[in-house]
Amino acid sequence: MITVHNLTHDYEGKGNASVKDVSFQIPEGTIFGFLGPSGAGKSTTQALMTGLLRIQQGQVLYDGTPIQKQHQDFYNQIGMSFEHPNLYGKLTGLENLTYFAGLFSGGTADPRALLDAVGLTDAAHKRTSAYSKGMKQRLVFARALVNNPRILFLDEPTSGLDPATAERIKQIIRDKRDEGCTVFLTTHNMQIADDLCDTVAFLYDGAIVAMDAPRNLKLQYGEKSLVVEYRQDPTRAAKSSGDQASGDQASGDQASGDQASGDQAEGSGREPSTDPSSHTPAVQREVLFPQNPADTRRVAELLGSGLIETMHSQEASLEQIFIKLTGRGLS
Numbered sequence: 001m002i003t004v005h006n007l008t009h010d011y012e013g014k015g016n017a018s019v020k021d022v023s024f025q026i027p028e029g030t031i032f033g034f035l036g037p038s039g040a041g042k043s044t045t046q047a048l049m050t051g052l053l054r055i056q057q058g059q060v061l062y063d064g065t066p067i068q069k070q071h072q073d074f075y076n077q078i079g080m081s082f083e084h085p086n087l088y089g090k091l092t093g094l095e096n097l098t099y100f101a102g103l104f105s106g107g108t109a110d111p112r113a114l115l116d117a118v119g120l121t122d123a124a125h126k127r128t129s130a131y132s133k134g135m136k137q138r139l140v141f142a143r144a145l146v147n148n149p150r151i152l153f154l155d156e157p158t159s160g161l162d163p164a165t166a167e168r169i170k171q172i173i174r175d176k177r178d179e180g181c182t183v184f185l186t187t188h189n190m191q192i193a194d195d196l197c198d199t200v201a202f203l204y205d206g207a208i209v210a211m212d213a214p215r216n217l218k219l220q221y222g223e224k225s226l227v228v229e230y231r232q233d234p235t236r237a238a239k240s241s242g243d244q245a246s247g248d249q250a251s252g253d254q255a256s257g258d259q260a261s262g263d264q265a266e267g268s269g270r271e272p273s274t275d276p277s278s279h280t281p282a283v284q285r286e287v288l289f290p291q292n293p294a295d296t297r298r299v300a301e302l303l304g305s306g307l308i309e310t311m312h313s314q315e316a317s318l319e320q321i322f323i324k325l326t327g328r329g330l331s
């Protein structure tokens with residue numbers, strides 16, 4: 001269990017603290033997401049938790065023991081990956097990992113297996129100065145795992161990665177958690193947090209403004225919305241079906257109009273989404289909030305129109321909740 005208790009840090013001692021009375025607990029074998037915009041105090045908190053910064057006020061305890069009293073062996077048990085890769089550019093990926101593994105006194109993971117896990121086998125013998133940003137990012141992530149850590153500190157582990165690679169890294173993080181590793185993950189990315197974290201804390205201007213499981217935050221602060229897809233134009237719909245009933249072909253204008261908008265519509269639902277040859281009218285999409293009286297009237301109106309194609313409820317995203325609580329987004 002990691003316990004952070006009333007942590008406050010003022011770099012310049014001028015009363016404008018970067019971290020303000022921050023407290024949380026992270027049970028073993030869980031993923032804790034620390035979310036906040038740039039300058040919120042995430043890195044400062046992480047530096048205090050890992051002993052990189054001296055604690056001025058408050059406590060950081062690992063299984064009840066303050067970090068200041070941890071034995072040197074404590075550092076054999078933690079892994080850290082930073083957003084900005086710090087690698088030896090003249091060494092290959094494999095050499096970087098092998099060198100790093102040699103710094104730990106406990107058992108370490110096989111560097112080749114780690115390279116394989118993050119998709120860098122083919123680049124194992126390439127100097128890291130020639131790696132792309134994403135490759136460096138993956139190597140730094142692999143390096144954080146080299147000492148089979150019990151606690152992982154991850155800073156934006158998937159930023160700049162393509163979706164498939166990001167998914168691969170996310171799965172490794174989940175696997176580590178399932179093996180009992182405790183993960184402290186700092187990010188701006190609410191989707192990653194939602195996908196991975198057991199608990200998230202929203203940090204804003206040095207203070208925690210909300211903290212809970214993503215699902216609970218959505219239940220507590222999130223406003224559900226209704227996504228309604230409906231046929232756009234009843235007169236066109238009537239005309240079109242009338243034409244069909246009478247055996248007429250649609251006019252050139254009608255057909256080309258549907259074609260143009262139908263092309264835009266594939267998958268989005270915002271624009272017409274029909275086969276132009278079917279004469280089915282265009283489909284529009286609206287997001288409505290039932291707690292808003294005007295939106296409730298609109299839902300009733302659409303229901304009464306008989307034009308609705310689909311309707312489903314949608315949960316608020318963590319990003320929307322963060323904006324609701326702080327008045328600003330994460331980027």
Ligand SMILES: Nc1ncnc2c1ncn2[C@@H]1O[C@H](COP(=O)(O)OP(=O)(O)OP(=O)(O)O)[C@@H](O)[C@H]1O
Nearest residue numbers: 011012018019036037038039040041042043044045
């Ligand atoms: N060494 C330092 N000296 C003085 N102020 C600092 C120092 N490091 C950070 N700060 C200030 O502390 C505040 C929090 O910074 P911190 O780097 O912890 O934020 P962050 O949430 O990690 O931001 P980012 O997402 O951009 O990394 C900022 O106002 C920053 O300017």
